[in-house]
Amino acid sequence: MSLTDQTIVDARECAARYPDSRSALLPLLHLVQSAEGTVTSDGIALCADVLGLTTAEVAGVATFYTMYKRHKVGRYHVGVCTNTLCAVLGGDAIWDALSERLGVGHDEVTADGTISLERIECQAACTHAPVMTANWEFLDDMDVPRALEVVEKLRAGEPVMSTRGPRIGTFQEIERSLAGFDDGLANEGGKDVRMLAGLDYAKQHGMSAPAGPAHSPLSVAKTEG
């Protein structure tokens, strides 16, 4: 897949969502990655053309954000959180194991193009540490054997489920979702024991918040007024 007339149609649709079309530049760059697999010069030109910017302005933005890749990533872009908490809880060990098994380092792709690796920063899932991602979908509470199993399955083209989301799609599929196009997967997965830890504890121990008044103070004020 590459840039087509449909890409331009989609880009204009993104631009129309905002009061000022330049606001669509981040979604547009995601869209370019969904079509090209990376931010190409042609993709930059497309963004510039649709939004009335210079290619230098677009390139300046594209190079600022870590999710925009200027060289090809794998069909599955795998992240291992090596920020402090995840690193200490096992992220470093997972990173070492994956890097050794795949024979690639940070920001590198396997020769067959299936997997790229990135040392990622905090994913806002510290309650689920150590955390990995594949094309940014959560792979929570990982350990070394499971991490290796995940990449082997991805390499072999076998389905891998995100621990709190859908079956992991390709890098280009997920970039299209990030550009704001519905993929119909919103109802997949989503919850786990960590998210419900406090609620479960409260229910088991009969804890609850006191109920409020029968009516909102705003509707009371209205009635009295």
Next chain:
Amino acid sequence: MPLTPILTAHWDDEDSHTLTGYRRHGGYDMVAVTLNSNPDDVINLVKESGLRGRGGAGFPTGMKWSFVPQNDGKPHYLVVNADESEPGACKDIPLMMANPHALIEGCILASYAIRANHAFIYIRGEVPHVIRRVAAAAREAYSAGLLGKNIQGSGFDLDLVVHAGAGAYICGEETALLDSLEGRRGQPRLKPPFPAVAGLYASPTVINNVETIANIPTIVRNGADWFKQFGTEKSPGFKLFAVSGHVERPGIYEAPLGTTMRELLDYAGGVRKGHELKFWIPGGSSVPMLMPEHLDTPLTYEDMGALGTMLGTGTPMVFDETTSVVRAISRWIHFYKHESCGKCTPCREGTFWLDQILERFENGTAAETDIEKVDEICKQIAGRSFCALGDAASTPYAPALRYFREEFLAGTHTPANQLFDPVASTVFTGAMA
């Protein structure tokens, strides 16, 4: 203090993230109530509740709203900061996953109060499933006539855009977020002018955290007095505490502000079996660490401030005795270096040097003079940059040195991984053996 599931009360419903699930428990009931009220009454109610921003800084929400000039003829904007990226912070992401409609109802009420007809939810790009959930909830709300033109016949219009970022911690800083949302590099702006006067597209803009906005429907429903029965005078309400690290049951625990870390640890099953607490961080890596002797201090804005730290995002990270403090600090400094946007020289250059020196401590190759050098560089960064990232980068070291000086001294001759076996600190210690 007991747990008080309010925002989290129905997260265990299978369909808690859908319109049907949200409406089952009175969701969106406050839309009609609010749209029939005077917007100023809504602002006053939020002011009276004492709600403070849940994104880290704790600024009073109602006051922030009241800074927006009225009848100025300019469009107003509500921007929700859903760029949760602070190391340790992990409470907005689950909230948006489990109950995105609470956020959207909050957006409707807040937008009405500040007279905005356009709201944006800026979600970090690396969480596609959360973006899907919030976008799907917004589509449902549009279909139900809760967003769009003339909401429920009130004459009030609101358009809501769910926007994905692209990987930049700095975009959690509100003015950098605005630049990013305008399609630029996410770099902080000089303040003043503050966003309430000149924010998005140079128009009056309120930027609030996800949890802050999700609180609005409960405040409108139950009133300020109800809200103020939780917490303290200066820190009213309840909080999504996300407890992570070396505990038995990491997770989200919703409790009144003023709950202590000892209580939260208890809910979370305590420090993992066979280990003891070494240090903890109350609210993200940007706030100074605390020690076991601080476990009984109430988790409020004022009590944490009195200890010289901050409540921050209210997402405590717990580390046991297997953790190398040098390794922990070194990795956080590396993070700040990676995320410095490059705009301000002290932060850009300072974090670059800090990262290299901390690496020496971790490798056991630091010089003794490096101990003071790091401290000096931190002092050169703090307060000398546009935004709080520089301050944050210079924060973790000093308290770590105060409590664990001997570990930094050891960094002049012995690598951290010899002093602390990294295998022992992992959660899968047994599996590795």
